Amino acid sequence: MTKRFRIPQDRSATLKYRLTHPRSTSKYHDFLALEDVSFDVPHGEFIGIIGRNGSGKSTLLKILSQIYVPTSGSVVVDGLVSPFLELGVGFNPELTARENVLLNGAVLGLNRRELNRRMEAMIHFAELEQFVNTKLKNFSSGMQVRLAFTVAIQAEAAILLMDEVLAVGDARFQAKCFEVFNRYKREGRTIVLVTHDLAAVDLYCDSAVLLEHGKVIGEGLPSEVTAKYRRMVADEQEADAIASGKAGHAAKQDSTATRWGNGDVRIIGIRLENGHGEEHTNFEADEPMKIHIDLEGHRDVDDIVVGIGIHRADGAVIGGTNTRIGRTPLPPLSPGDRLRVTYDMERLPLLAGVYRLTLAAHPVIHSLTYDHLEQAVEFRVTDESGRTGLFDFGGAWAVTSGQPTGAVA
Amino acid sequence: MPLTSALRRSPRDAADTPSTLRRHINLTLELAWTQFKLKYTGSVLGYFWSLLKPLMLFSIMYAIFVVLFKQRANEFALQLLVGVVVFTFFTDATGVAMSSIAGAGHLIRKAYFPRGILVVASTISALLTMMINLTLIIVVATPLGHLHFGIRSLALPLLLVELYVLSLGFAFLLSSLFVFYRDLGHIWEIVTQVLFYASAIVYPSTVVPARFRGFFFINPVAQIVEDVRHAIVIQVVPWTAGYVGLRALIPLGLTVSILGFGLLVFRRLTPVFAEYL
Numbered sequence: 001m002t003k004r005f006r007i008p009q010d011r012s013a014t015l016k017y018r019l020t021h022p023r024s025t026s027k028y029h030d031f032l033a034l035e036d037v038s039f040d041v042p043h044g045e046f047i048g049i050i051g052r053n054g055s056g057k058s059t060l061l062k063i064l065s066q067i068y069v070p071t072s073g074s075v076v077v078d079g080l081v082s083p084f085l086e087l088g089v090g091f092n093p094e095l096t097a098r099e100n101v102l103l104n105g106a107v108l109g110l111n112r113r114e115l116n117r118r119m120e121a122m123i124h125f126a127e128l129e130q131f132v133n134t135k136l137k138n139f140s141s142g143m144q145v146r147l148a149f150t151v152a153i154q155a156e157a158a159i160l161l162m163d164e165v166l167a168v169g170d171a172r173f174q175a176k177c178f179e180v181f182n183r184y185k186r187e188g189r190t191i192v193l194v195t196h197d198l199a200a201v202d203l204y205c206d207s208a209v210l211l212e213h214g215k216v217i218g219e220g221l222p223s224e225v226t227a228k229y230r231r232m233v234a235d236e237q238e239a240d241a242i243a244s245g246k247a248g249h250a251a252k253q254d255s256t257a258t259r260w261g262n263g264d265v266r267i268i269g270i271r272l273e274n275g276h277g278e279e280h281t282n283f284e285a286d287e288p289m290k291i292h293i294d295l296e297g298h299r300d301v302d303d304i305v306v307g308i309g310i311h312r313a314d315g316a317v318i319g320g321t322n323t324r325i326g327r328t329p330l331p332p333l334s335p336g337d338r339l340r341v342t343y344d345m346e347r348l349p350l351l352a353g354v355y356r357l358t359l360a361a362h363p364v365i366h367s368l369t370y371d372h373l374e375q376a377v378e379f380r381v382t383d384e385s386g387r388t389g390l391f392d393f394g395g396a397w398a399v400t401s402g403q404p405t406g407a408v409a
Numbered sequence: 410m411p412l413t414s415a416l417r418r419s420p421r422d423a424a425d426t427p428s429t430l431r432r433h434i435n436l437t438l439e440l441a442w443t444q445f446k447l448k449y450t451g452s453v454l455g456y457f458w459s460l461l462k463p464l465m466l467f468s469i470m471y472a473i474f475v476v477l478f479k480q481r482a483n484e485f486a487l488q489l490l491v492g493v494v495v496f497t498f499f500t501d502a503t504g505v506a507m508s509s510i511a512g513a514g515h516l517i518r519k520a521y522f523p524r525g526i527l528v529v530a531s532t533i534s535a536l537l538t539m540m541i542n543l544t545l546i547i548v549v550a551t552p553l554g555h556l557h558f559g560i561r562s563l564a565l566p567l568l569l570v571e572l573y574v575l576s577l578g579f580a581f582l583l584s585s586l587f588v589f590y591r592d593l594g595h596i597w598e599i600v601t602q603v604l605f606y607a608s609a610i611v612y613p614s615t616v617v618p619a620r621f622r623g624f625f626f627i628n629p630v631a632q633i634v635e636d637v638r639h640a641i642v643i644q645v646v647p648w649t650a651g652y653v654g655l656r657a658l659i660p661l662g663l664t665v666s667i668l669g670f671g672l673l674v675f676r677r678l679t680p681v682f683a684e685y686l
Contacts (some may be wrong), residue, residue: 062683065521069680081521089519094447106439107522109432163519 033059034070034214041207043079043158044188046181048201048222050229051211057194058163060211061085064192065161079190082157083107087165088148093137097128097147100136104151118154126150145173153180159190174354178204198226199354199380202282261371264301265333265361269294270377272357285351285383285392291343293359297333301363301370304330306341309358310350311375318355318390324364349391352383433526440530444505445537459538460545463490463497470611485613487546487555487642492610492634494542499576499630500601502535506580507587507597514686524679528584532577547641557643565640572633575664581671585678588685604630614646623653629660629667 034056041047049057062068065081084090090104101122105115123132126146136144152165165177181204184191195201201208201222208225210218212232218225274280275288283289293306307322323330323341333339356375362368449455467490474489509531510517510524517524550556587593608631609617617625626632626649635649650657 067518067521067683083520083522085519090516092443092447094450095443099443103439103443106436107520109436111435112439
């Protein structure tokens with residue numbers, strides 16, 4: 001299947017222009033948004049489509065949903081496709097929450113009776129009980145997203161197409177999204193998810209497709225496809241770094257990360273490893289985890305402490321430690337010397353969630369900083385046990401008979 | 410290299426979801442009702458604006474033609490009113506429907522459903538307005554004794570269907586072309602103005618010289634207005650067919666052809682709406 005867009009250089013959208021320039025063949029430049037893209041999605045599969053901005057992901061989704069017509073080739077869809085690609089598409093700010101639910105529900109194919117039957121549960125789920133009859137324009141964006149999400153998951157279609165639904169909303173909202181994804185999977189629905197969230201693709205998808213310049217360049221197991229994409233992006237960043245004369249500082253950085261320090265010692269690499277010694281960004285609770293930090297000296301320094309801090313997705317610090325607290329002295333470094341410092345956890349105490357890692361190198365007297373990477377690496381922890389919160393206390397339960405020794409209020 | 414992407418059937422589709430047609434009708438009505446509501450919420454007089462507008466037009470026309478020019482027919486007042494209401498529906502339905510596609514860009518780019526639903530929904534909300542206006546006229550004018558209900562009134566529903574089909578035809582044509590040519594908005598305003606004066610709304614059709622009438626009633630709008638008057642107003646103007654004989658089939662044929670042509674153009678252009686908006 002191929003999709004070509006003809007992008008007019010100068011849109012001659014007036015009749016006068018057409019009449020006065022009857023022969024002018026408008027100037028177009030063709031843009032191949034998708035080229036010979038072809039893949040199958042078996043029923044019941046959860047497929048992730050990844051790729052850079054402009055690689056054709058959304059165009060592909062629009063063709064699957066019949067919004068666009070392919071220039072050549074065809075799409076065979078067997079089953080009812082959910083009409084919405086994004087959250088809150090049909091929302092009207094002048095209507096109340098209830099009216100918007102009725103209207104958007106109708107686009108989803110639900111009738112009024114069915115929607116009224118579900119209304120109370122929906123409003124409760126969206127946590128909007130007091131705002132049922134409030135116009136949407138008076139809603140905060142968070143409230144709108146909650147309502148949109150609640151309506152979207154009413155869809156009874158067997159095939160769901162979703163474009164960046166994870167990009168909106170906070171960590172709690174994302175957790176809700178994943179709950180719903182899991183439910184859909186159990187129900188055997190087919191899901192096509194376009195996203196930039198590689199960790200989510202790794203975790204939830206059965207297969208993945210990587211698009212680049214409108215072509216499929218990777219297809220198959222999510223872990224392999226996301227790894228290919230990560231490598232692609234990393235290579236490019238390195239190339240950029242070399243081009244801009246900053247070679248060697250290709251420490252993986254999130255775009256939101258901030259970095260400071262005098263540069264006497266630089267952190268040049270971060271590697272998170274699972275129990276099998278593989279580099280990963282997804283970890284199971286209770287499994288081993290190693291954090292490797294690679295340092296490079298830029299001046300003679302004999303007083304180095306390396307520290308880490310782990311943050312919750314919203315930035316709050318959960319915990320931190322450093323080599324001094326851990327009584328692990330570091331050798332002095334001269335310019336060009338390299339050193340790997342490892343923090344080894346036999347049992348990762350964190351529970352399911354998204355976390356960020358801060359790294360720093362500084363002298364014992366922390367009055368100056370060599371290098372500090374604030375919340376530079378993101379990783380995800382999964383847990384099937386049902387424990388709640390951020391971490392496991394590590395305690396054990398026991399039951400003994402006899403008189404209570406403690407009093408409850 | 411055409412290859413296919415098959416998403417195989419799920420066990421949950423077929424039986425427990427309502428039929429496609431049912432869902433589309435449900436969506437059309439929901440959209441129409443929403444538009445109707447939105448048009449009148451937020452304004453103090455609400456719905457009465459849609460009654461007030463044709464009434465104002467009527468009053469002005471009445472003042473000019475009956476009071477000022479001493480148009481003799483006193484009964485003509487009701488004929489004028491009926492004509493104005495019918496014509497207001499025509500301009501309302503076509504005017505609102507024209508931007509129904511171009512004005513729903515966000516929805517069209519991000520969600521899929523048959524695009525014609527948007528067009529039909531906007532004509533239905535105009536239809537709702539006209540129905541209420543006609544009902545009010547009937548309620549108000551009946552005690553005054555200018556209305557007639559008899560065998561010939563049975564033609565009214567048929568005439569309204571003709572009017573709706575005509576408006577729908579233009580609605581499909583205009584809404585799809587308007588996506589590409591925004592000048593159409595202005596052009597259509599002029600066309601409706603010409604139609605207004607060419608359709609014997611503000612003057613009795615009897616002022617048209619007999620030899621031009623055959624030509625005059627080729628215009629479906631003129632024919633519908635005149636026949637609606639014949640159907641329900643006591644001052645009997647004859648059926649247009651009475652003037653023009655077999656040529657009465659021309660406006661009917663035109664109405665149907667306009668719908669056909671409108672649908673054809675709409676179908677041809679539908680696939681590119683999402684790319685242009």
